[in-house]
Every structure is written in structure tokens, then in C-alpha cells.
Amino acid sequence: MERTLKLTIAYDGTEFHGFQRQANAVTIQQVLEERLAKIFGHPVKVTGAGRTDAGVHAYGQVVSLKTTGSIPTDRVAVAARSVLPDAIVVTAAEEAPAGFNARYAAKSKIYLYRLHSGDAPDPFLRNYAWHMAETPDAAAMDAAARLVVGRHDFSAFRAAGGAPVNPVRTILDASCRRDGRLTEFSFWGTGFLYHMVRNLVGTLVDVGFGRLSADDFAAILASRDRKKAGITAPPQGLYLKEVLY
Amino acid sequence: MERTLKLTIAYDGTEFHGFQRQANAVTIQQVLEERLAKIFGHPVKVTGAGRTDAGVHAYGQVVSLKTTGSIPTDRVAVAARSVLPDAIVVTAAEEAPAGFNARYAAKSKIYLYRLHSGDAPDPFLRNYAWHMAETPDAAAMDAAARLVVGRHDFSAFRAAGGAPVNPVRTILDASCRRDGRLTEFSFWGTGFLYHMVRNLVGTLVDVGFGRLSADDFAAILASRDRKKAGITAPPQGLYLKEVLY
Numbered sequence: 001m002e003r004t005l006k007l008t009i010a011y012d013g014t015e016f017h018g019f020q021r022q023a024n025a026v027t028i029q030q031v032l033e034e035r036l037a038k039i040f041g042h043p044v045k046v047t048g049a050g051r052t053d054a055g056v057h058a059y060g061q062v063v064s065l066k067t068t069g070s071i072p073t074d075r076v077a078v079a080a081r082s083v084l085p086d087a088i089v090v091t092a093a094e095e096a097p098a099g100f101n102a103r104y105a106a107k108s109k110i111y112l113y114r115l116h117s118g119d120a121p122d123p124f125l126r127n128y129a130w131h132m133a134e135t136p137d138a139a140a141m142d143a144a145a146r147l148v149v150g151r152h153d154f155s156a157f158r159a160a161g162g163a164p165v166n167p168v169r170t171i172l173d174a175s176c177r178r179d180g181r182l183t184e185f186s187f188w189g190t191g192f193l194y195h196m197v198r199n200l201v202g203t204l205v206d207v208g209f210g211r212l213s214a215d216d217f218a219a220i221l222a223s224r225d226r227k228k229a230g231i232t233a234p235p236q237g238l239y240l241k242e243v244l245y
Numbered sequence: 246m247e248r249t250l251k252l253t254i255a256y257d258g259t260e261f262h263g264f265q266r267q268a269n270a271v272t273i274q275q276v277l278e279e280r281l282a283k284i285f286g287h288p289v290k291v292t293g294a295g296r297t298d299a300g301v302h303a304y305g306q307v308v309s310l311k312t313t314g315s316i317p318t319d320r321v322a323v324a325a326r327s328v329l330p331d332a333i334v335v336t337a338a339e340e341a342p343a344g345f346n347a348r349y350a351a352k353s354k355i356y357l358y359r360l361h362s363g364d365a366p367d368p369f370l371r372n373y374a375w376h377m378a379e380t381p382d383a384a385a386m387d388a389a390a391r392l393v394v395g396r397h398d399f400s401a402f403r404a405a406g407g408a409p410v411n412p413v414r415t416i417l418d419a420s421c422r423r424d425g426r427l428t429e430f431s432f433w434g435t436g437f438l439y440h441m442v443r444n445l446v447g448t449l450v451d452v453g454f455g456r457l458s459a460d461d462f463a464a465i466l467a468s469r470d471r472k473k474a475g476i477t478a479p480p481q482g483l484y485l486k487e488v489l490y
Contacts, residue, residue, distance in 0.1 A: 010365075010367070010368050010369075011368055012368040012369050012371070057369070077365070081365075081366070086366065086368060086371040087368050087371065088368060089365055089366055089367070089368045090365075091365045120255075120322070120326075120334055120335075120336045121326070121331065121334055122255070122334070123255050123256050123257040123331060123332050123333060123334045124255075124257050124302070124373065126257070126331040126332065128369065
């Protein structure tokens with residue numbers, strides 16, 4: 001009998017070329033499909049809720065798949081540990097209604113972005129945060145981040161040269177807080193454009209260092225002009241924290 | 246004019262075959278010598294205070310080297326960042342008296358060992374802690390760890406088949422404490438046998454799970470018999486925290 005499963009996956013994206021399958025590069029999707037086939041006993045195709053780029057991490061990526069295999073659902077997470085590399089962990093597995101698609105059924109997602117500041121870079125954070133020598137002002141970045149909450153045309157923060165998609169997205173919450181040398185952004189939204197979080201962070205850091213005011217930031221958002229915004233923050237600070245259904 | 250320098254180094258040991266130079270494998274020492282030659286303008290030889298194995302990390306390894314190069318001492322740490330891989334960071338550089346040898350001058354060292362417990366392994370800690378599904382009793386392990394403080398024959402915790410060295414070492418402090426899912430051991434001693442910390446931890450975990458009592462642990466130490474002690478804890482939980490002079 002065919003079951004549809006919903007798996008929650010955490011992964012360290014450092015050594016992978018992103019989530020989505022591609023030729024000549026090892027991706028999370030490819031590893032999941034190849035390795036999970038061993039526990040289901042047949043080839044599997046997984047659909048991820050969100051695509052993450054090379055070097056981007058996940059605490060709570062969600063994938064859906066169909067199986068006719070006999071392994072009980074409550075054994076999947078433990079069995080997956082024996083076939084997956086340590087960098088990819090199935091943290092939960094549950095049966096979903098027939099036709100459940102992790103991508104299309106997702107109602108919203110939460111992304112985190114981490115900065116690390118300090119004179120010397122920390123070798124243990126090199127793959128897990130964006131290092132900067134000075135500490136940006138978290139309160140100023142928090143105030144500016146909150147300006148993106150709501151329904152906006154995010155053309156100013158979309159990837160240059162990206163496919164022509166509707167640039168309007170709804171952000172439910174956005175914030176920034178600092179804990180010692182770590183500064184963390186959180187963005188909760190019903191959808192995100194390609195590179196949107198990294199482009200927002202790259203521009204918010206300009207606010208944190210006083211190069212832009214919150215009003216400047218609001219004007220950039222309103223301009224819908226990618227050229228007015230800041231750089232694309234590097235991938236290693238980004239985490240897909242949670243997918244909500 | 247020749248100067249002797251003392252450098253403090255932090256490194257993520259995951260991708261290296263330990264500190265000490267060896268044929269056909271990339272080591273911390275080799276990378277330091279090859280890359281630092283570029284900032285000093287001549288070949289350099291570094292002497293490390295402690296040898297760390299493959300996968301073992303350091304917050305505060307110390308190395309000494311001699312240079313006739315012209316780079317000011319206070320520029321060494323920053324210049325080193327441009328030539329070293331991100332996994333190895335020079336956190337401090339200072340001039341030392343002629344003849345200073347980081348290994349022989351060291352008075353004591355502090356090592357940390359980290360355990361992570363939880364049903365699911367954490368992909369972000371796979372290279373930085375020893376994962377176990379259950380949480381060992383930190384108070385029991387702390388009490389047992391304190392039994393090694395003092396001057397003892399540590400033959401029960403030396404590497405099997407190691408070179409015949411004097412097995413007597415002095416431990417100044419030893420402790421264990423838990424913070425949520427992380428449990429951390431600290432060992433401060435004037436010297437350590439090869440694999441001694443990892444062998445101590447492998448046996449202390451037996452105490453933490455109630456397989457051995459503190460009295461059993463004391464008896465193992467007194468037996469000087471490696472076969473009576475526990476396993477060698479895996480390398481990725483071990484950190485050379487500090488070298489004291």
C-alpha cells in the first residue's frame with residue numbers, strides 16, 4: 001500500500017551544493033533519494049519545502065515522499081541514521097494525507113541568519129555565521145527589519161537576473177537580536193524570493209553600521225530597485241529553521 | 246635580527262590529520278609552516294606546545310618559531326589571516342625570550358571534552374562533540390573525575406601500545422558539568438599521556454551511566470591496567486583549551 005510521508009530534516013549544508021538535485025554536484029536531495037531508497041526498498045523521490053543554496057543550513061527542512069515499502073513510519077528516523085551521512089539527520093517522520101506535497105502545502109517558513117563579530121574570526125563558526133570585525137547595532141537593525149513586515153513588493157531584495165516571478169511576498173515577522181558576539185535575524189514569511197533573506201541581511205548590516213538609516217532602508221524597499229540595496233550576505237549564516245503547515 | 250615569537254592558535258581540527266607533520270597527510274604544523282613562510286619571507290619551523298590528533302580541536306594551542314623577517318610582531322596575527330585557511334586562526338602573537346620553546350616551556354595545559362546527548366544526533370555538532378542518545382549523570386562523573394586530581398601513575402589511561410614513557414602525571418584540576426544537552430569535562434594538568442584525556446572520558450562515561458561506581462573508577466586508576474578502563478572517547482569532542490607558561 002502506498003503511504004505519503006512527511007520527514008523533518010536537519011542538515012549542515014557546508015559540504016553540499018544546496019538542496020536541489022543538479023548534475024555533477026552532491027546535493028541534499030540526491031543524498032536523501034539515494035540513501036533513503038535503501039530503507040524503503042525502492043527508488044524514492046523527495047520534494048523539499050524550500051530550496052537552500054550551497055552552504056545554507058537547515059534545522060527543519062521538510063520533505064515529502066511516497067513509499068510502498070514496509071518500514072513502519074515510527075522506525076524511519078532511526079533507520080535513516082544508519083544510511084545517511086552524519087551531516088543530514090531525519091529528526092521526525094510522520095504519515096501525511098495522500099497527495100501531501102511538502103512544497104505546495106507549506107503555509108509559511110522561518111529563516112534565521114547569524115552574524116559573528118570579533119577582532120579574530122572564530123574557526124568553529126567559519127561555516128556557520130558571517131564574520132565581521134565590528135559589531136553592528138542590533139537595535140537599529142531590529143527596527144529596520146520590522147519595516148519589512150507586511151505585504152510588499154520585494155524587487156529591491158530579489159536576486160539579480162532571477163526568473164521573472166511575482167515579487168510580492170508577505171512577511172509575518174522580522175527581528176534582530178544580539179547575544180554577545182552573535183547577532184541573529186529571524187524572518188517569518190509566507191514566501192521568499194530567491195536570495196531575499198541574504199539580500200535583506202546584506203542591507204540591514206549597512207543600517208547596523210550607520211551607513212543607512214531606517215528611513216533609507218524603507219526607501220530602498222519602496223524603490224523596488226535591486227541596485228539601491230546592499231550586498232548579498234554569504235550563505236553560511238543562513239538557516240531554514242522551520243516550515244509551517 | 247632574529248626574534249623568537251610565541252603564537253596562540255585556534256583551529257578546527259576536523260579536516261586535518263592532527264597537529265604534527267607527517268608524510269602524505271595535511272597537518273596543522275605543515276599548513277602553519279608553509280603559509281606563515283609567506284609573511285615572514287623565509288622558511289619557518291614551528292614547535293607546538295601539544296600534539297593534537299586528527300579531528301581534535303584547539304582554542305589555545307601555542308607555537309614558537311624563530312624569524313629574521315621584518316614584519317612587526319603586532320601585525321603577525323592579522324597578516325596570518327590572509328595566508329591561513331579559515332579553519333586555523335592566529336589569535337595572538339608576542340615576542341618571546343630567545344630560546345623560548347612552546348613545548349618545553351609549557352608549565353601546564355587545560356583540555357576540554359564535550360559530550361552531546363539527545364535522541365537525534367545534531368548535524369552541527371557531529372565534528373565537535375561525542376554524541377550519545379542518553380544523558381550521563383554529570384554529578385557522578387564530576388565526583389569521579391576529581392579522583393584523578395593529584396600525582397598518579399596513569400598507566401590505566403594511557404594509549405595501548407604507546408611508547409614507554411614515565412606514566413606518572415600531575416593533574417591540578419578535573420571536573421564535569423552539564424548545560425542542557427551538552428556535558429563538558431575539563432582537565433588541567435602539568436602533562437598528559439597520549440590519549441589520556443580520551444581514555445579518562447571513555448571510562449568516566451561508564452560512571453555517568455552507572456556501569457561503574459566512583460570506587461570502581463578509583464580502583465581502575467590504582468590498577469594501572471589499561472584493560473580495566475573504558476573505551477577511548479572519539480577525537481572530535483576534545484579541545485586543547487589553553488597552555489600555561
